Amino acid sequence: MTEHLPDTSTDAPDRAVHDRWVAVADQVAEQLRTDVVARDRAGAAPHAEVELLRDAGLLPLLVPARTGGHGGSWLTALEVVTRVARVDTSIGHVLGYHYLHSWRTRLGRRPEAIERLAAGTAGNNWLWGGAGNPRDAGLELTRTEGGYLVRGKKFFATGAEVSDRVIATGTDVGTGDKWGFALPTRTEGVVHGQDWDSLGQRMSASGSIAFEDAFLSEDDILGPGEQTDPGAPAYPTLSALGFQVLLGVLAVATAEGALRFGAEYTRTKSRAWTTSGVAEAADDPLVRVKYGELESQVRAARALTDRAGAAWVAAASRGWELTHAERGEVSVELSAVKVVTTQAALAATSGVFELTGARATKTGTGLDRFWRDVRTLTLHDPVAHKAIEVGDHLLGGAYPEPSGYS
Template sequence: MTATEKAVNWKSRPTTAEGWVRRADEVAAVLAADAVRRDRANQTPYEEVRLLKDSGLVTLLGPVEHGGGGQSWSTAYRVTRAVAAGDGSIGQLLGYHYLWAWAARLVGTPEQIAAVEELYTTNDYFFGGAVNPRDRDLVITDEGDELVYDGRKSFSTGSKVSDLTVLEGVIEGTDKHVFAIVPSHQDGIVFNDDWDNIGQRLTESGSVEIRGVRVPWESAAGYVDKQFQPLTYNTLNLPTIQLVFANFYLGIAQGALRYATSYTREKTRPWPYGGDDKQHASEEFHILDTYGDLQAKLWAAEALVDRAGSAIEELLHAERESVTPQQRGEVAVLVAAAKQRIIDTGLEIGNRIFEVTGARATASSVGLDIYWRNLRTHSLHDPVAYKRVEVGRYALLGELPEPTWYT
């Protein structure tokens, strides 16, 4: 029996933000116990998602009246980070779930929001998404009372482990984009089991084919009488998910540093040929210097990520009609800064921890490589250079980034 299959005795669900973060730490501890073994096995994470459901974390943002946590986005970001410290893949799955669970609020009508939030919260449903914008849009055919989705996406995080999938496409012959939430397990959705990358191996991010998936017009998010009324609030999905990225990157980096310091204290041997021999590796000057440098950089990245989280939370929990393009743009710049900073810091930590753990720490059984592989893989999601340019344009020219599929 694996660590994730062992029963965890959660008799009740937390009621405060700090309680939810402690619950996430408990989940992370369970995941960390066999994270390396599960990464090597690369099996569909059914038990891991069951752990997220049993802990209550999947309904963190759900309405209290339906059994949800009723928490804010700053808590969701901290929880994502905590889980990622135990297992980066599962942290990513949870962070994406939070974004897709909020999708109805981003673009839906009040009636759609209420229906979706009651559905997923009361059933502990888990979300995936088939939206990857680098691929061609899914083609939507308008058949009167129904929309029919067809096409293929090369990435679909969550895929087989999800209960609900977010689809996005364009109505044929128009420029109308339509989001819809559909059951994941149906004949028209085919997951191709082709995710086999060097990192984030348990995210089930492989390709998916959409074959004639039917959606009633009343489920087309944000549409009334087949017309969509856009708001600036609708465009918050991109900075929101980009900050999800930054938070699970931060969690991965925190997990790496935590594991490395533990290994150094317990197993790393001091170097006997330096002329100033120490009894323990933890007394070595260069080891202390390196850990001090990495910890300081990580704290700085965390502070910036938290600052961005506080800023975007104000918008995500505001009245939707009140959010302005200026507010949205300023938050997007801050998120871009946080993302680029934690990528650089996290990759440095994932690399340099080997310098302070020693040659024996490169053994496959130790698994220190998992942190660098995970962060390196997902940090290529979209070029970080463009995030630096967004911040540069704001700093030099006062320009705010225009909403795009990646901004």
């Protein structure tokens, strides 16, 4: 059996470490808040924002202390992502995926490569991206001296353009073996399309990445590429569920950000309607009821997302001893999260316009970005199919088959 290296990210949060990095995340969020509307309109790749994250020290949060990192827990990382995403969902997305991609190296079977990459992340403040869109054709690996040449293209690769390392999977064209690997992003032959042009998540650098005979050193191979393989042990297939955790966190955080933004706007800028019988918009009973309903839905979505996130972390703590049934329970929980967070986040980010008034639709206000971000995020995989997975489990006890999405 593969050696299971200690993974402090799955431990209970150390309160001092947790409080320290959440406070740092709040400071970063306040800096992002100052020009988030202008940056969203520009839609450029977030090079400066990544430097902000790097300078703040947030990138090595999950790296174990023994290899030079902060030794933080996943629960702390999820809270850090939440604090950032409430203000700037795109940067929360890049940061959350960085945590997941850097952690995914630990699902490989080569301890020496895992530890070396962890130390590199801590020592160099690397940002991680990924090239693993399951719906694109797989990458091809051709044997060459000292490693492989990588060929292929992934059309959506959030954060890869601004990353230092990119994690991916490819198939040896000679043997059919599938390998996971971690490649330096600036390797010759790695080409970023710079073609991300979306309704929302405009600063998430989610465009394409191509590999044109990029050299992959044998040392950077993590082990069998089994993270989306239904026949693999349960532990490496937690990778796909990690994405679902983060998408739920991002959707809820964006909805929370929209309601906080809207409430402040209502208190300070909205005008009471002429027939409301009140002098201030915030005193209108109809406004108060609607805010209360939306806030209640989002709180419920937050509670379910937090519970599912904790279940995913607990599953990860089992390591290679994790069973498929244990993994299946987490998968169903996260499918339910997708259903609930999609409904609640879309309702909140759309409904808040009714409570702020026509003037809040001005481009410079920036209220629209919350809905655009949620609408984009919640289309990553169809919510109706997540509802089917929950229903199938209720009706017959079936678990979703492990894949790139479940």
